[in-house]
Amino acid sequence: MKRPLVLLLLLFGALLVGPRLFQPETLHDNVILSLNGKTMGTSYSIRLVADQMAADSEQLRDRIDGCLEHINDLMSTYRPASELSRINQTPAHQWFALSPETFGVLKAAQQISKQSDGAFDITVGRLVNLWGFGPTINLQHMPDAKEITRLRSALGHDRLQLRDDPPALLKAGEELALDLSAIAKGYGVDAVAQLLEQLGYHNYMVEIGGEIRTRGHKPGQQPWNIAIERPDVSGRVAQKILHLTTTAMATSGDYRNYFEQDGKRYSHTIDPRTGYPIEHRLASVSVLHDSCMMADGYATALMVLGPEAGMALAEELDLAVYMLVKDGDSFTSRRSSRFDKYLAAQ
Numbered sequence: 188m189k190r191p192l193v194l195l196l197l198l199f200g201a202l203l204v205g206p207r208l209f210q211p212e213t214l215h216d217n218v219i220l221s222l223n224g225k226t227m228g229t230s231y232s233i234r235l236v237a238d239q240m241a242a243d244s245e246q247l248r249d250r251i252d253g254c255l256e257h258i259n260d261l262m263s264t265y266r267p268a269s270e271l272s273r274i275n276q277t278p279a280h281q282w283f284a285l286s287p288e289t290f291g292v293l294k295a296a297q298q299i300s301k302q303s304d305g306a307f308d309i310t311v312g313r314l315v316n317l318w319g320f321g322p323t324i325n326l327q328h329m330p331d332a333k334e335i336t337r338l339r340s341a342l343g344h345d346r347l348q349l350r351d352d353p354p355a356l357l358k359a360g361e362e363l364a365l366d367l368s369a370i371a372k373g374y375g376v377d378a379v380a381q382l383l384e385q386l387g388y389h390n391y392m393v394e395i396g397g398e399i400r401t402r403g404h405k406p407g408q409q410p411w412n413i414a415i416e417r418p419d420v421s422g423r424v425a426q427k428i429l430h431l432t433t434t435a436m437a438t439s440g441d442y443r444n445y446f447e448q449d450g451k452r453y454s455h456t457i458d459p460r461t462g463y464p465i466e467h468r469l470a471s472v473s474v475l476h477d478s479c480m481m482a483d484g485y486a487t488a489l490m491v492l493g494p495e496a497g498m499a500l501a502e503e504l505d506l507a508v509y510m511l512v513k514d515g516d517s518f519t520s521r522r523s524s525r526f527d528k529y530l531a532a533q
Contacts, residue, residue, distance in 0.1 A: 219235070231255070232392075233379065233383075235390070236388075237388070247386065258288070275364045279361045290356075296309045299485060302488075307485075308342065309370070311457055343360075347359070376395050377479050390403030398479050402433045411430070426518075435482050437473070438471055438472065439487050439489070440472070465491055465493070467494065469490060470513050471490075471510070475530075485504075485506055497510070507528070507530075
């Protein structure tokens with residue numbers, strides 16, 4: 188999974204990480220409710236603006252946790268009985284009935300795969316495991332080159348078939364194993380945001396593992412302040428602060444999850460087209476979008492493509508993108524045409 192690459196600069200203090208809890212704070216006659224916890228192998232943080240302290244905060248917490256647990260039951264590679272695990276255990280050339288939620292995520296993933304010419308590909312599960320970044324294998328030595336080549340030739344988003352009615356999936360290859368870690372967190376953010384809106388909350392910030400969605404404002408009509416992080420060995424440093432109101436943002440980067448062997452660093456981001464970790468100069472890429480699920484998937488696709496090809500695709504698709512590119516011992520920033528327009532419209 189992508190590691191968090193954003194800092195949340197909240198009006199009332201720093202983002203808390205640890206056991207979930209509600210912390211009410213009154214600002215401008217409104218109450219801020221803060222909820223933190225663990226999900227999807229990472230942490231989550233939710234901030235809500237309410238007119239007064241909710242009497243049913245425990246019920247609200249349970250509804251949010253239930254929503255996240257349901258998504259894990261569908262899309263987790265770490266749960267043997269999840270829908271995704273059962274898909275991966277199903278033999279090839281057999282239709283597998285899908286839940287509407289998983290079908291929607293798979294359909295979005297396939298769209299991004301086609302748009303990126305395979306730079307984004309959810310069929311990389313076995314390659315991810317081979318390189319030691321999945322749920323079943325811890326890398327002790329470099330994978331065998333022949334095995335990498337074999338698995339790479341056996342995967343591909345074009346070997347998946349989706350059926351709309353009724354929703355179903357067919358794998359046209361025995362080696363296909365799906366991994367939704369590059370898009371599921373974004374979907375989770377969208378799902379929690381939808382739940383909050385159904386419950387009557389229209390000013391909030393939802394964050395799961397660095398993927399974010401905001402709506403409305405903080406008290407006093409202040410925007411949500413989100414900082415894109417700059418890689419720095421001394422600690423977490425803000426590169427650029429964004430003032431967001433109703434926007435989703437996802438960030439992908441290569442500098443927090445990697446392994447080293449024989450003096451060489453290997454990124455956790457696998458290029459499905461080669462079977463090997465990426466080696467270009469792109470350190471991180473952030474995508475702004477109406478959908479956090481789409482922003483999550485696009486961020487991974489652009490990260491795989493690299494600074495030049497990635498920015499070319501961002502311009503082609505009119506995506507709001509901010510990149511940090513390695514330049515010797517420092518970093519330079521690049522942004523798409525849509526990025527400034529997107530922020531100006533906030």
